[in-house]
Amino acid sequence: MNDAKNLAKTATTIASYSLAIQKALEANGYDAEDIFEAAGIGRVPGPDPMDRLTTAELAAVYRESVKRSGNPAFGLTVARFMHPGAVHALGYALLASSSLRDACERLVYYFRLASEQGIYRIEEEGDRFCLILDVTTEGVAYETIDAWNAFVIRIFRMIYRPDFTPLSVSLTRPCPPGIEEQYKTSFHVPVTFDAPNCQICMERAIVDEPLSGGNREIASQHDQIMEGYIAALDQDDIITRVKRAIVQFLPSENCTKQRVASELAMSPSALQQKLATLDTSFQDLLNQIRQSLAMDYMEQSRVSITEMSFLLGFSDTSSFTRAFRRWTGKSPRDFRRERSIEP
Known part of the structure; x- marks a missing residue:
């Protein structure tokens, strides 16, 4: 899977x-x-x-x-x-x-x-x-x-x-x-x-x-410890958390950086900075998830090209087709035809 x-x-x-x-x-x-x-x-x-x-x-x-x-x-x-x-x-x-x-x-x-x-x-x-x-x-x-x-x-x-x-x-x-x-x-x-x-x-x-x-002094010391661990968690899983939010919001046609940042309780600029330190961006992750899911959906004959476009958050089928051609060099229909996947 x-x-x-x-x-x-x-x-x-x-x-x-x-x-x-x-x-x-x-x-x-x-x-x-x-x-x-x-x-x-x-x-x-x-x-x-x-x-x-x-x-x-x-x-x-x-x-x-x-x-x-x-x-x-x-x-x-x-x-x-x-x-x-x-x-x-x-x-x-x-x-x-x-x-x-x-x-x-x-x-x-x-x-x-x-x-x-x-x-x-x-x-x-x-x-x-x-x-x-x-x-x-x-x-x-x-x-x-x-x-x-x-x-x-x-x-x-x-x-x-x-x-x-x-x-x-x-x-x-x-x-x-x-x-x-x-x-x-x-x-x-x-x-x-x-x-x-x-x-x-x-x-x-x-x-x-x-x-x-x-005791404010003791509480503050533990706050600092927590901040250190949370920073480590962020470093380990910020990409996973962003990807998870993208998967959640894709079908809504409102999978934006602003919405994902809000879901993760941070500003869009803070999200952008965190991803930049890991040499990636929101758009890069969005494209990765779309491409990954698209390749799975293509193998499922029951999922039509139109439905696929919706599930991946594209505004229309032509937008999805252009993106798919960038990823594979083929249109979705040609890709399925070559693999004998009947809709």
């Missing part, structure tokens, strides 16, 4: 998070190593923040864990075993945050170190302050959604008050039948399911209260 088709699977999560899954399994009498192996992962990953699990790998581990345990709310169990260190410097920086607002803003800026499966943002309206997680990757396990949001609540209880109770909690996952009370117990409020995004909303009046454990 062509690499372009696999790009949507490459969003990663810090692998040390899976240590909490291991502990949750073993505490309940299950063989974690056997479950990880059954999920296609040969070992339980270690604490290196550059050691990452893909969305598909993490989903496979959770799928096997739920199958063995029979617990559809297994993610809530995992949250109880998540130490702040499971997300490396991000966890320790959250503990040293000077206020709940400071902690939430840190999640907005640095969540990528923990996971690329979503993007955080903050909304304030009236007396409500909402931390919102937009899940941006397909195939994210429901248990990941449960575990992460329950973990954030635990962090807030550690740094603010043990009895911290949000005003409301929303999750993008559907409700597992018959166990709504488990979620209410975990989050201390009834949970809204099947929401368009994940939200933890709290009283606006409390988010700027100074936290007794806050």
Whole structure:
């Protein structure tokens, strides 16, 4: 299969998070190593923040864990075993945050170190302050959604008050039948399911209260550590992330540098500069993906030339034909005719 088709699977999560899954399994009498192996992962990953699990790998581990345990709310169990260190410097920086607002803003800026499966943002309206997680990757396990949001609540209880109770909690996952009370117990409020995004909303009046454990110097040191690791991640995968966004937006006929930059939470100029340091450009990557996908589609007789043009983001068939001729020296129809590929 062509690499372009696999790009949507490459969003990663810090692998040390899976240590909490291991502990949750073993505490309940299950063989974690056997479950990880059954999920296609040969070992339980270690604490290196550059050691990452893909969305598909993490989903496979959770799928096997739920199958063995029979617990559809297994993610809530995992949250109880998540130490702040499971997300490396991000966890320790959250503990040293000077206020709940400071902690939430840190999640907005640095969540990528923990996971690329979503993007955080903050909304304030009236007396409500909402931390919102937009899940941006397909195939994210429901248990990941449960575990992460329950973990954030635990962090807030550690740094603010043990009895911290949000005003409301929303999750993008559907409700597992018959166990709504488990979620209410975990989050201390009834949970809204099947929401368009994940939200933890709290009283606006409390988010700027100074936290007794806050330490700006320690938090800043961990911020610098995170910036170093994120820069390393960017160096390793900025091209993959751009290609993944291109694949996502191509059929919309609006696959522009501006839209892709927005998807990656940066300006078009910043994107251009990052790619330039790697001796490539947005247009180069767009052409690579189009050509790669076009060669795959050409082998699929059920995909017409007209449909192919649309799937590759061209405004019309003639534009696609000109591009294809540049790539191969032949028109799409001649290319298929030579290979006896009947539409």
